[in-house]
Amino acid sequence: MKKVGGLSDIILKTEGVGVTYQESIVALKNVSLNVPTAKLTAILGPSGCGKTTLLKVIAGLIEPTKGKVIVGGKEIIGPGPDRALVFQDFALLPWATVLQNVAFGLRARGVPKKEREETSLHYIRQVGLLGFEDKYPHQLSGGMRQRTGLARALTINSDILLMDEPFSAVDEQMRRKLQEDLLKLLKIESKTVIFVTHSIEEAVYLADQVVILSGRPGSIADIVYPEIDRLGEVDLIRRQPGYIELVDEIWSSLKRYVE
Amino acid sequence: MSDSQNLASIPENSEINSSKVGTKVSLFLWRLFSFFLAFSIWELAGRADISIAFPPFSEVAVAFVSMIYSGEFTVAYADSLPPLLTGLCITIIGGVFIGISIGLARSAEWFVMPLLIIFQTAPVSALIPMLTYIYGISDTAKVVAIVILGMPLVALNSYKGIQATNPSLLEMSKSFLASRVDTILFVILPSAQKMIFAGLRLGVSGAFIGIVLAELLITPTGIGDLITYNRFIARYDKMFATIVSILAIAGLTLSLMSIFEDWLFPSEKHK
Numbered sequence: 001m002k003k004v005g006g007l008s009d010i011i012l013k014t015e016g017v018g019v020t021y022q023e024s025i026v027a028l029k030n031v032s033l034n035v036p037t038a039k040l041t042a043i044l045g046p047s048g049c050g051k052t053t054l055l056k057v058i059a060g061l062i063e064p065t066k067g068k069v070i071v072g073g074k075e076i077i078g079p080g081p082d083r084a085l086v087f088q089d090f091a092l093l094p095w096a097t098v099l100q101n102v103a104f105g106l107r108a109r110g111v112p113k114k115e116r117e118e119t120s121l122h123y124i125r126q127v128g129l130l131g132f133e134d135k136y137p138h139q140l141s142g143g144m145r146q147r148t149g150l151a152r153a154l155t156i157n158s159d160i161l162l163m164d165e166p167f168s169a170v171d172e173q174m175r176r177k178l179q180e181d182l183l184k185l186l187k188i189e190s191k192t193v194i195f196v197t198h199s200i201e202e203a204v205y206l207a208d209q210v211v212i213l214s215g216r217p218g219s220i221a222d223i224v225y226p227e228i229d230r231l232g233e234v235d236l237i238r239r240q241p242g243y244i245e246l247v248d249e250i251w252s253s254l255k256r257y258v259e
Numbered sequence: 260m261s262d263s264q265n266l267a268s269i270p271e272n273s274e275i276n277s278s279k280v281g282t283k284v285s286l287f288l289w290r291l292f293s294f295f296l297a298f299s300i301w302e303l304a305g306r307a308d309i310s311i312a313f314p315p316f317s318e319v320a321v322a323f324v325s326m327i328y329s330g331e332f333t334v335a336y337a338d339s340l341p342p343l344l345t346g347l348c349i350t351i352i353g354g355v356f357i358g359i360s361i362g363l364a365r366s367a368e369w370f371v372m373p374l375l376i377i378f379q380t381a382p383v384s385a386l387i388p389m390l391t392y393i394y395g396i397s398d399t400a401k402v403v404a405i406v407i408l409g410m411p412l413v414a415l416n417s418y419k420g421i422q423a424t425n426p427s428l429l430e431m432s433k434s435f436l437a438s439r440v441d442t443i444l445f446v447i448l449p450s451a452q453k454m455i456f457a458g459l460r461l462g463v464s465g466a467f468i469g470i471v472l473a474e475l476l477i478t479p480t481g482i483g484d485l486i487t488y489n490r491f492i493a494r495y496d497k498m499f500a501t502i503v504s505i506l507a508i509a510g511l512t513l514s515l516m517s518i519f520e521d522w523l524f525p526s527e528k529h530k
Contacts, residue, residue: 059434079434091431095449095524107445108437156435 011037011072011192012058012160018066019053026217027053031067033211033220035160040186040193042207044200044250046258050218051196052088052164058194059085059162071160081109084153086163090145092137098124098148099133105156116155123151126185143174150182154189163195167202179206183230183237200250204228205237212250215257222253314496322496323503331485331497332504339481342398343470346405347512350466354410355455358417362451363443371414378411384472391477401473408469409462416458420451449524456520460513467509 012035019028027050035041043051056062058069060079068075071082079085084105092101099120106116124133127147137145146166153161167175179202186193197203203210204226214221226246228237237243298316305315326332357375361367387404394400424447432442474483482505489498 056430061430061434079436081436083434085431085434087427087431089427091425091427093428093446093449095452104431104437104445105435108432108435108441152435 009037010034012070012194014054014058014067014069016067017054017057017064017069019050019057019062020065028057028064029217029219031213031218031220033223035192035194036209037159037192038190039208040195040206041209041211042203043194043196043211043213044198044203044254045213045218045221046215046254047198049213049215049257051198051213054213054218055162055164055194055196059083061085081156082158083160083162084156084158086146086149086153086161086166088165088168090137090149090169092145092148094137097134097136098129098140098151101137101148102133102151102155104152109156119155120151123154124148126154126188127151128181141174142170143178146170146178147181150185159192161191161193161195163193165196165198168198175202180235182206200247200254204243204246204250210250212254221257224250311493312495314499318496319499319503322494323500326497326500326504332501335481335485335501337481339401339470339474339483342401342473343405343466345398346402346409346469347463347466349402349406350409350413350462351459353406354413354458354462355417357410358414358455358458359421359448359451361414362418362421363447372418375411375415375418378407379415383408384476387472387476390473396478400477401470404473404477405466405469408472409464409466412465413455413458413462416461417451417455420454420458421447423454424450452520452524456516459516463512463516464509467505467512471505 014031014033017028017031017033018026020026031054033041043054045051053062057064060069060076060083070076071080093104096104099117102120102124103116106119111119121130121133124130127150129144129147129151132140132144137148140148146169150166167178170178182193183206195206205228207226210224210226211220212222212224213219224246226242228240228243230237301316303315305313305318357371361371386407390400390403394403428446428450429442432446437445470481471483471486474481475487479487482501485501486498489495489501
């Protein structure tokens with residue numbers, strides 16, 4: 001495991017972010033983090049450690065009690081066009097079709113109907129949902145729902161994709177498929193991804209930078225940079241030397257925070 | 260992959276459509292059968308000589324038709340329908356407006372909610388004689404009776420529907436930079452739609468109770484008068500025919516509302 005200070009340009013950073021609920025419950029404490037451009041950063045930690053809180057602070061949905069989030073050199077004051085969120089529970093409108101759901105962000109931006117449908121269909125095709133654009137969420141499987149959520153986040157063409165345990169609500173085989181597809185997709189679309197997970201394997205498999213949070217209150221326990229070659233076939237990633245060792249290493253450092 | 264799935268979905272859809280038509284026809288037949296069953300039981304019970312005040316269905320049906328031709332219904336409904344329609348409009352529009360407003364604005368909540376809960380839980384029929392003192396024997400008294408029986412139900416359900424919006428959808432809307440108006444139009448209102456319409460159904464039923472109560476208790480006019488008068492002269496067939504007529508109008512109104520709901524939110528049909 002090699003630790004590197006900066007992988008490349010920093011697109012987003014948090015400076016001493018702390019979140020306190022109801023004046024006494026400390027969810028996050030002094031989180032300072034650099035997120036490199038066009039790389040995948042995983043936020044990993046035991047349940048209840050504030051991973052999702054950190055992501056929502058970055059998304060601008062939760063205002064930090066202390067510290068700040070800086071994107072492209074500017075402090076954020078809420079959600080912005082530079083960040084798109086993918087939700088753990090998909091957050092799809094049940095009364096709207098796949099196409100209408102995917103087009104939601106563009107509609108909110110006032111993009112004309114024809115244009116937003118064209119863009120949405122492009123991303124529906126890219127996530128492998130073409131032919132399902134007129135279906136309703138309840139007619140889709142969990143995996144297809146999350147593909148819809150991903151397409152919605154992609155349509156608004158923001159540089160940063162924030163994913164909150166995106167694959168935790170689907171079964172193991174679907175999770176693997178979605179992970180592979182995400183890697184393939186990121187080879188086409190150059191995005192900076194920050195995703196929250198509780199799966200060590202998922203973090204090592206996908207991420208260029210793994211941020212390990214300690215138990216409550218969440219603070220950064222360690223940052224590791226898996227040196228895994230993702231340029232070749234995605235199938236081969238898990239067979240690379242060092243993959244299993246790194247998973248074990250992270251587990252031994254994380255174990256003490258798991259009750 | 261996607262092309263073949265696209266093709267595969269075509270026969271699947273038409274299959275769904277043809278089976279849906281089949282379901283609709285059989286649903287209609289079942290409903291017809293349930294009416295037939297209820298009327299048969301009524302007929303048998305009426306012929307069993309339980310009470311002279313309970314005529315069989317056939318006599319009531321004859322009275323019903325005769326009352327249409329004699330113009331008794333026309334006269335009575337000419338009295339009852341204008342205040343009923345006015346009251347219904349106020350109940351529906353006012354109720355939905357108040358419910359949505361207090362659902363969206365926290366500041367309105369503490370002010371309006373206690374009043375609504377009192378009106379919903381109080382035995383409102385007990386208030387009706389009081390309305391006579393305030394508004395006298397007038398159409399206004401009828402309208403007020405309708406509104407206090409119907410509107411709290413509409414408002415409370417609309418309010419609850421708004422409050423029950425999935426917080427995750429609200430977060431989604433916010434993170435995708437939707438304006439407050441867009442969030443209300445595309446997230447909150449569609450989400451509250453089922454509760455709002457459930458409230459409307461209850462409120463419309465309440466409104467019908469209101470008009471009958473008002474005409475029985477306040478102003479002996481219209482439908483209420485027709486019921487009271489026929490009971491007084493022991494024409495129970497006509498009394499029941501009048502009751503059936505108001506039930507039929509209430510049922511028709513509720514069906515129209517359900518058609519309106521389907522028209523307004525066609526996607527719900529797919530569920």
